[in-house]
């Protein structure tokens with residue numbers, strides 16, 4: 372049996388979650404909900420390798436938080452500890468107010484975990500896989516049957532409901548893994564590289580679903596190497612490096628940092644002359660966008676570093692006021708990617 376496919380959480384079956392969504396109960400449940408994820412000073416070593424070396428993290432309820440870091444920085448180890456599947460050496464963890472070490476069942480009842488590769492029992496049908504997990508989480512039969520059908524539809528697997536999981540493609544298994552993570556209506560979602568193996572349509576669906584789950588008041592923590600994807604879905608970001616949190620940022624902080632913008636003009640000469648006259652440094656965009664080698668005023672673009680979105684707005688305003696025929700001005704890369712690269716640069 373794959374390690375992540377255990378139907379029964381370690382420490383015994385989880386009690387039913389305390390976040391009912393039925394009519395008349397949701398408001399009270401939301402009001403009582405403890406908030407998000409809190410991690411302080413988390414350490415976990417494998418022999419001499421310090422996978423987590425004093426990591427701190429806060430992920431808010433009602434928001435999608437991106438967990439970002441290079442290979443081997445400890446993201447999966449952190450998610451395994453949060454999911455109650457790995458005991459830390461030291462540190463403090465709260466999942467919706469519950470400690471996964473001292474109250475493993477309580478924490479896991481409130482946590483939906485999607486590993487980077489979802490191992491299923493290949494002889495069970497997709498419906499049976501979800502029903503088995505629902506039963507392990509003590510979801511009552513009638514509720515479970517309805518929720519399984521609803522989740523299969525949500526992840527576009529209804530037509531495979533009665534097919535053995537063995538026939539599912541990698542991307543379809545990922546989607547089944549996402550449904551599995553949601554089967555007990557958890558308050559906190561932990562997703563390790565959820566988009567890997569998904570086709571473009573499924574990635575868009577995933578983004579919309581995660582936004583909806585956060586809007587419902589859940590805490591969503593998602594790791595991915597595809598920063599452009601995280602950019603589009605995350606409200607906050609936590610950067611991990613060598614087992615430590617290097618920085619936690621809100622969306623507003625990420626947007627206000629120094630970033631490279633790509634500015635394109637109908638006349639490259641007019642643009643570069645104006646930038647030089649204002650003392651603004653720029654770099655060629657490397658795109659070879661000159662439209663006509665013989666054109667005395669070819670169109671083209673440059674890269675300019677500016678302070679946040681306010682700096683970009685000021686640059687555009689001043690260029691247009693000076694008569695530069697600007698046709699576009701946009702970030703050269705996503706905010707998370709630029710923040711990540713800047714941090715990497717600092718660490719060298």
Ligand SMILES: Nc1ncnc2c1ncn2[C@@H]1O[C@H](COP(=O)(O)OP(=O)(O)OP(=O)(O)O)[C@@H](O)[C@H]1O
Nearest residue numbers: 417420421422440441442443444445446447448449
């Ligand atoms: N079970 C294990 N036994 C020994 N070392 C481990 C184990 N799990 C993780 N490590 C080590 O701990 C460090 C952190 O690994 P982890 O998988 O948490 O990183 P990651 O940020 O998820 O990496 P990636 O982005 O490549 O998935 C790495 O040096 C890794 O080799």
